[in-house]
Amino acid sequence: MLAVEKKRGHVHPFGPSPIIQTQPGLRENALWFMFLRALVTTLLLAITLFLQIKETTVISPQDLLPVYSLLGFTYFITIFFAAILPRIQKTTLFIGSQIVYDILFVTALIYITGTQDAIFTFLYLFIIGFASIVYQRTGALYTAILASLCFSTLLILDPIESSEKHLMTLFFNNVAFFLVALLSGYLAQQFRDYRTRLTHEQESVKELEDLNKIIVSNIASGIVTTDVNNHIIYWNQAAEKITGLKFKDIYKKPLFNIFPDLKKHWIKKADSKKHVSGLRQKFVYVTTKKEELLLGFASSSLQDANQEKVGTILIFEDLTKMIEMEQNMHRSEKLAAVGKLAAGIAHEIRNPLASMSGSIEMLSHELEVSPENKKLMNIILKETDRLNKLVNEFLDYVRPEDQKMKECNVYEILEDTLTAMSMQKNKNPKIKINFEPDQKDLKILGNKEKLKQVFWNLLINATQAIEDGGTVTVRTHTTTQDLKIDISDTGCGILEDDIPKIFDPFFTTKSKGTGLGLSVVHKIIEAHHGRITVFSTPEKGTTFSINLPIKGLTPVGGDYGRH
Template identity: 35%
Template sequence: MSGDLKLASEQRVLPGPQLPGIVAELNHSERDQEIQRQILWLIVSRAILMLFGLNLADLLETLPPRLGSVPFISFFNITTVVLTAAYFGLWWSRRRPSWQLYLQIGADLWLTTLLVAHTRGIESPFVSFYLLIIIYSSLTLGRNGAMIGAALCAVLYSGVISTTQLGLISFGPPRIESETLAFRISFHALGFFSVAFLGTYLSVRLYAVKEQLEAKTDSVKHLEKLNERIVSCIRSGLITTNLGGTITVFNSAAEEITEKKSSDVLETPVQSVIGEELWLKIQSVDPLKDLRPLRHEFWVTMPDGEKRFLGFSVSPLMGKEGRLFGYIIAFQDLTEIQRLGEEIRLKEKMAAIGRMAAGIAHEIRNPLTSIRGSAEVLRSRLTLHERDARLMDIMLRESDRLNKFVEDFLCFARPGKQPKHSVELVSLLRDTSTLLENNPEVRKMHAIILRPEISQIAIHGNPDQLKQVFWNLSQNALRAMPEGGTLTIQIATAQDGGARITFQDTGIGMTREEKENLFQPFHSGFKTGTGLGLSIVFQIMDDHKGRISYESEKGRGTTVSLYLPPQEPASKSAHVH
């Protein structure tokens, strides 16, 4: 494995067509950016080294006083500043960055050779500058750059030493024997090439480590993004906190459920979201002893006043060493599930009441029919005084009212006994609207508006029962507007092809208690009525596999929405035997 890694690293530092070295295998833009960073680092470090090193040497009196007619230290200081400014200008232009490297290395070789030649040649303390040139050549230009740099350093060094020993340069050191001279030149040349090889090896390893680090960094970033996507895509609300209860993560589902923005709740106490009671329960549990998640459900009031039933599951956030450092709180909006549960319980309750009601209604209806018939016979045969006639009328009227109550009771108890077939709802609603307009309870200050968004839609049902649903809801809406108002009836196609019908009034609305008992039998919000109208509506809708929902606010009216499923195609229904 290590051999493969080394081979891959070495292959990447082979010279390219434009620039040899490590950066040759990078794409054009990345290569230029890498070279630009190297050039900037080279410019700054060279300026610091030259100015600091030369001035320190001047203080130690190891430099000659003058270079011709110019002070030695001034010449090199000015040269360093001028070259640095020129290098910065070229770097800023971003033109041909690879050639800028070659230019700077060449200038450094010239300056170093000049410096060595004027500081006693073979005894010069600045010979080590050659080594620095070779090192950064290997780092920036790769293996070929390092070898070329080492060869140039060896040639220039041997040249300057030879010229000083031959007396061609008057400010050189005392002459030494040729054997010693050859040894020194060979020794330095060997050192130059050794540094070149070492620099090349280090540059390869450095680049391999850099690649591994970048790969690890990319992997970590990828995992972070993946984690963010997973957290954001979870449809459950997700909150993480530290031990003190400060929120550290608040995903998008949590924003939707709580109607709070993550920017508003991050770094704030979690009690503002889950409540003080649940937080106290969380703190009372020892996660090291009880590993089961803590579950809790309660109603929460949203910022707009709407109540939602939320279910929370709290788990400890543990580190590798089993140390607790926070909590994970997952929660869901269980409002619809809670309502469905209440609906199921209501259906079971109403079914039990219905079974009892059927027996009671029959026991009442039979003698009631006899009583009313006998009263009618007596009224027709006897000559009654005014007072007795009025009492007889009351008896007949109350018998009719009781008979109507029994009929409603039976309808509530046995809604599914009627045959069903294809029913066109728009025409059924038009008939209901016409009957309402001629109803004595409709006054001049009442307005009934029918707004069908479709011309026709058919469902499988019983027209008489559906008409009773429409009639009961319309009657309730009119009674909720004793001072007048508008009843708007709309019908449209649902997404699945079914029918969606709404009855919207501008009446008195309902209190919370009235809404909780809306479909309960014998609960009426009006002085008149049996309290069975909406219970019958609920039973009929359930028998038609439909749904009923409502929105109401005291003083702002009520909207009741009905959904009836689409009619199955004839071919599909005929296929079932």
């Protein structure tokens, strides 16, 4: 009696043993089974024809017609079932019916050809083996029982065979049926367990791969993988966000085409058998939006199982804001210390200077002095004015800003400042100044006089950097959020070690500088909620970039970098 298993409304024909194949897998097995049946039928047909031609006694002439009829009917059944297989819903029952038909087919073939030799008994074994693949051990045993019943019935009903031969044939064949059923069922069970474990392991590997992809894709740092020729083969989402470049656009492109400034920090000739690790550098990257970023990189070799280098993996992050915060904190600490001395210094120095200056002027007018003494008095007055100017700059720097912001046109401020520069008496004819605005309507909220002071100081610095001749270029670029002003020169540039200090008070590389000009510039830009950045290449020039908000952005302070 067949056990019944309710699964999705289907009746399991071979007991509760679970079937691991899916519907597509079962259909594929059924097709293979019918293909093998057609192949065996064709082979049997060829053997029958050969025996008929040779006129052997293996198959008697009167048995040929039944054999041909059986083979032809089997062909028809196979083609018919193969045609309707795609429409079959209960594939498990369908395969069971095919197994039953094949058992009856082999039984009929043995009956027609005679039970004396039963040369086709081995076909039962193939059917039992296939049943174990689909239905596991339980199905193989049911198939063995059906084969045993059919074959035993043939022998029992055969009046020709002796009882002793009946017993021997029955015994050995039935033992073979059940041994094959047990063995094939065991192997099928082992295969099923192996495939289940393999499936679970594949699922685990897939989950780990998915988790790895999620982590790599969502990590805040940019990750780049290159091959041995430094061509990019992987680029995560953070890298796309930082650089503004899509992976599809830079795939297989040379790394140094994307990060030109990285090349000078790179180990050009790394032995493929050596692990290059701990390479940490900072360099400037210009985004597609023309924004300069300071990126920090760490790289290491990508090695295969044989410890051979197959590429390089790089992790980078945007350090611009972090460096900015560090510099602002450092500057604030200095300002706090300087501010405590500001009021005392101002009163202690300005009052004596005023007295000295006034006294010298009175003496120069009331006394008749020699030309040499007159020259000395002028030197005293000039140096007094210089000291007074230094004190005023210092007070401008440390005094809290109380600027009145009004709508002003930066184009007009730049034009006025450049006109004033060109009208200077000591103008250097070897210096060329270019003004390249993107438009004339450059309106923002700001303090006109303070902004003019910023541009004047930066232009003075630029012209002083190219005293032997060169070009100063002023460019503007407007976006929906801010206005960018670049003031560039073709001078000697700034040393890399000096760049982080240039906005610090009293830092100067000039013999007669006060060291407060750029500090005041930085403070004014900061008060306008803007940002000033500097990028410089020694012997090539320097660019100061000012970003001023059009719609009142949050102040972001200063930034430093180097090309």
